[in-house]
Amino acid sequence: MRQALTRRGLLGTATGALALYGSGAWGQPAPVPANPVALNIIDVAGNLQLTQASIERFARENPKIVSRVTFSRAPSPELPSKLKAQQQADKVDIDLVLTGPGALSDGIQQGLWIDVVKAHAAGLPKLDEIYHPQALMMQKNFGQDQGVAVVYSPSGPLFEYAPERVKSVPRTAADLLAWVKANPKRFTYARPVNSGPGWTFLMGIPYILGDKDPTDPMGGWDKTWAFLKELGTGIDYYPAGTGATMKELGEGTRDIIVTTCGWDINPRALGIVPKEAGIFALEGTHWVPDTQFMCIPKGVQAEKIGALLALMTYMLQPQQQAATYDKGYFYPGPAIKGVTLAMAPEESQAVIKEFGRPIYDELIAKLPTVVPLSPEKLVAAFRRWDQEIGAMAK
Structure with a gap:
């Protein structure tokens, strides 16, 4: 050793x-x-x-x-x-x-x-x-x-939640959408261009939904863009950075947020998010490193x-x-x-x-890892998200 x-x-x-x-x-x-x-x-x-x-x-x-x-x-x-x-x-x-x-x-x-x-x-x-x-x-x-x-980091997308307030944890993308619609303003994620959890979520959803071509945000993400727009009907705003989402979860103004391995561990270690917060991954999740x-x-x-x-x-x-x-x-x-x-x-x-999770080793071994979008495609995805999703926030 x-x-x-x-x-x-x-x-x-x-x-x-x-x-x-x-x-x-x-x-x-x-x-x-x-x-x-x-x-x-x-x-x-x-x-x-x-x-x-x-x-x-x-x-x-x-x-x-x-x-x-x-x-x-x-x-x-x-x-x-x-x-x-x-x-x-x-x-x-x-x-x-x-x-x-x-x-x-x-x-x-x-x-x-x-x-x-x-x-x-x-x-x-x-x-x-x-x-x-x-x-x-x-x-x-x-x-x-x-x-x-x-x-x-293998990163995400993962989801962090307050177990005392979320009694039925979503297991699928459909479950998450239903939960957000039933609990408006209790879920959010940060603007992807300025957020690690945000951009892993943006690139991870096409795999979770089984979209036509997860590597093509302009021509292969029909399910993804439709899902994100529908999800947005229960979201009041998208914070500019991840830190704000962690603070809101810790303060109790959010019940579920998008996270990653590091963004789960570190804010709990710093006391921003309660140590007892839970995490989950949706069915179909692929690691977007x-x-x-x-x-x-x-x-x-x-x-x-x-x-x-x-x-x-x-x-x-x-x-x-x-x-x-x-x-x-x-x-x-x-x-x-x-x-x-x-x-x-x-x-x-x-x-x-103290703050790591044994489940991470299990998930890292079990979930497939995919290549993120190429830089030019990622820029296009960010731009489209800003125009079609972020701009529609209530």
Whole structure:
């Protein structure tokens, strides 16, 4: 059995990534800046909860590469236009973007990202060798050379509910629709373009309903769009982000919400949602996995590329990946092979032991995993949802 790593143990191994990077153990070295550079990192996916401590540790341990790191956060839908404006003005001040599928897809569509995997493969680990199969699938089908996967979750769609208020738990899509109609304003989900649970729900419903072509939101989702419109008759509004749905469930203004593995565990661990909240999956559920990526915008100063590649390499080290178990926020979290919960910080192990669910292992083994929509199709699905579903909220 591997010995569990404490946070102190993780700190002790912090310099290892740079040593590996320079030795070529994870890939051939790329030029590092002649002088330390300042890095501006923006998070549009909540990723810093999983990675900020490791990024800061990298900077502390490598002062010859990084002089300082500045962090900022923004809603995912706002980033592409902001970044495009900077690129058109030739004044890009964002060096690294931590993003989920929304901004990644928009950025691919608009040509905002450097093809970092293709252009700088020599400065990165051999991704085909280090990712576990599910993360590698997401990297190939979703990252498209323009994002480097840093965390992975089988995600959802799942549903979270208050057992003291929901006595008959829906088992099918028809059951859920009937429950929502009988209990108006007691169910909601967040706008998919800015919500992990929202977008897994959007992409998962075609499989649950047995739609004509779950991979074609424009031509193959007739049942899905009809279902979502009918479901919307019992929904008063769609929150802008997932956090609001969790708060409403915890406060008692909602009885059922859409969730994912991480969004179930973490808010209960933080006390936002009662520990006793239950979860269920509908018949026909397929896992729609979620992955968060590191992307370098076009227009970043050339001298910063080497530092960013070194940081990316560091973030894919086992010790840093073990830290992504966190407090269950993106459960399980690691994107590379061989990183077990026993390697995670003791605090993470304690949280997962208390707030994790044995049923997750059962569901992960039992339910099939599907490839999410390609970026261009996902953007089209988001746009159609905004126009036909979100705009119709009462």
